[in-house]
Amino acid sequence: MYVNCTERGGKLVSTTTTIRRLGDFVGQAVTVQGWLYNKRSSGKIQFLQVRDGTGLVQCVAVKAEVGEETFATCASLTQESSLRVTGLVRADDRAPGGYELTVQAVEAIQIAEEYPVSLKEHGVDFLLDHRHLWLRVPRQRALLKIRAEVERAVMNFLDGDGFTRVDPPVLTPSSCEDTTELFQTKYFDEEAYLTQSGQLYMEAVAMSLGKVYSLGPAFRAEKSKTRRHLIEFWMVEPEMAFCDHEENLRVQENLIVHVVNHVLEHCEPELHVLERDIDKLRAIQAPFPRMTYDEAITWLQQHDYDIKWGDDFGAPHETALAGQFDRPLFIERYPTAIKAFYMQPDPDRPEVALCADMLAPDGYGEIIGGSQRIHDYNLLKQRFEEHHLPQDTYAWYLDLRKYGSVPHAGFGLGLERTIAWLSGIEHIREAIGFPRMLYRLYP
Numbered sequence: 001m002y003v004n005c006t007e008r009g010g011k012l013v014s015t016t017t018t019i020r021r022l023g024d025f026v027g028q029a030v031t032v033q034g035w036l037y038n039k040r041s042s043g044k045i046q047f048l049q050v051r052d053g054t055g056l057v058q059c060v061a062v063k064a065e066v067g068e069e070t071f072a073t074c075a076s077l078t079q080e081s082s083l084r085v086t087g088l089v090r091a092d093d094r095a096p097g098g099y100e101l102t103v104q105a106v107e108a109i110q111i112a113e114e115y116p117v118s119l120k121e122h123g124v125d126f127l128l129d130h131r132h133l134w135l136r137v138p139r140q141r142a143l144l145k146i147r148a149e150v151e152r153a154v155m156n157f158l159d160g161d162g163f164t165r166v167d168p169p170v171l172t173p174s175s176c177e178d179t180t181e182l183f184q185t186k187y188f189d190e191e192a193y194l195t196q197s198g199q200l201y202m203e204a205v206a207m208s209l210g211k212v213y214s215l216g217p218a219f220r221a222e223k224s225k226t227r228r229h230l231i232e233f234w235m236v237e238p239e240m241a242f243c244d245h246e247e248n249l250r251v252q253e254n255l256i257v258h259v260v261n262h263v264l265e266h267c268e269p270e271l272h273v274l275e276r277d278i279d280k281l282r283a284i285q286a287p288f289p290r291m292t293y294d295e296a297i298t299w300l301q302q303h304d305y306d307i308k309w310g311d312d313f314g315a316p317h318e319t320a321l322a323g324q325f326d327r328p329l330f331i332e333r334y335p336t337a338i339k340a341f342y343m344q345p346d347p348d349r350p351e352v353a354l355c356a357d358m359l360a361p362d363g364y365g366e367i368i369g370g371s372q373r374i375h376d377y378n379l380l381k382q383r384f385e386e387h388h389l390p391q392d393t394y395a396w397y398l399d400l401r402k403y404g405s406v407p408h409a410g411f412g413l414g415l416e417r418t419i420a421w422l423s424g425i426e427h428i429r430e431a432i433g434f435p436r437m438l439y440r441l442y443p
Contacts, residue, residue, distance in 0.1 A: 019055035022099040036083060047061075080133075083109055142267075163238060171185070172194075198216065339371070364421035
């Protein structure tokens with residue numbers, strides 16, 4: 001609800017709006033509520049940079065126009081002080097966002113103490129120790145906005161394609177992938193684990209609803225400190241009944257194109273703050289290039305990488321392979337021996353699986369991993385034996401192959417890696433509000 005600017009009882013009454021909407025009120029008086037980001041003074045003029053969560057605006061206070069009291073209030077404001085500013089909206093192409101406020105009144109809500117995260121260079125450890133305050137700077141705000149829009153785009157795409165969202169448990173009695181360390185906890189008188197993936201549960205609900213997805217946290221106790229890894233991260237995990245390997249790749253490809261286009265449409269100011277090369281994102285169109293694992297190994301060997309068939313790819317290998325293209329690359333049909341137990345072998349060549357990893361350009365690595373799942377009861381039981389998995393723990397998962405089993409497939413999209421790639425940031429730790437890393441649990 002908006003109220004026109006008038007004098008009422010000796011007080012100025014104006015429209016309260018956000019910085020992002022200032023363009024709707026050029027030539028009118030409005031009130032903006034926010035925090036002081038920065039301030040500078042030029043004698044009898046003070047320039048207040050105010051942020052409100054939607055943007056940044058410069059508010060110009062001229063002493064001769066606002067009076068001694070208001071001018072003194074402006075002078076008393078410290079970095080991150082909360083305030084209300086009332087003023088006339090003026091278009092200015094030189095200003096951030098294209099608009100300025102000519103100050104008429106200022107109300108200080110709370111004068112902040114000396115702010116730890118000042119507008120200078122700080123070390124990473126210092127910034128992470130003060131993550132709760134570091135989030136206020138324009139760069140971090142931009143990343144949080146992009147994260148929100150990526151989540152929105154993913155859900156809009158899947159919801160519009162007939163998927164139903166289902167939330168799997170975070171506490172589980174077993175591992176989804178036996179090659180990864182787990183976080184163990186006591187569940188009353190038995191052991192439980194923090195989930196590393198909701199996939200197995202999503203396979204179960206796919207047999208009820210056909211096409212499903214989850215969006216939630218996952219935990220992997222890998223003692224890794226690379227720029228690509230977090231201990232706690234978020235995944236999007238779709239599963240589809242009556243779906244094969246080819247259809248699985250088609251859904252992944254269309255999803256990524258949709259997300260990129262959504263971010264380009266809704267996050268242009270944030271991408272500008274991050275100095276992201278938007279032309280690179282505009283190049284992300286279907287179809288995506290593909291290589292088989294065999295072709296990738298051959299290419300790496302021809303380019304002097306010390307790797308042989310049966311080895312898994314490391315970060316340098318993925319970076320080199322994806323670096324050939326201006327859009328994500330599918331690497332498909334990895335050896336079954338280096339992939340998870342549930343992946344369907346290629347019927348024409350059982351030593352490789354009907355699986356694929358999607359590698360992002362510019363060194364961001366795998367952003368999606370997926371496969372067709374084993375739907376044959378006897379084959380899955382055999383895989384349990386080969387991987388020494390306790391069948392009593394997985395009895396429910398085997399049941400899915402006894403009662404109306406069908407070919408099905410799915411994938412997991414790592415949210416933070418995807419955001420890091422779309423944003424062009426160096427380290428994945430900035431792609432989530434409060435990163436959990438090998439030596440980082442605070443705040």
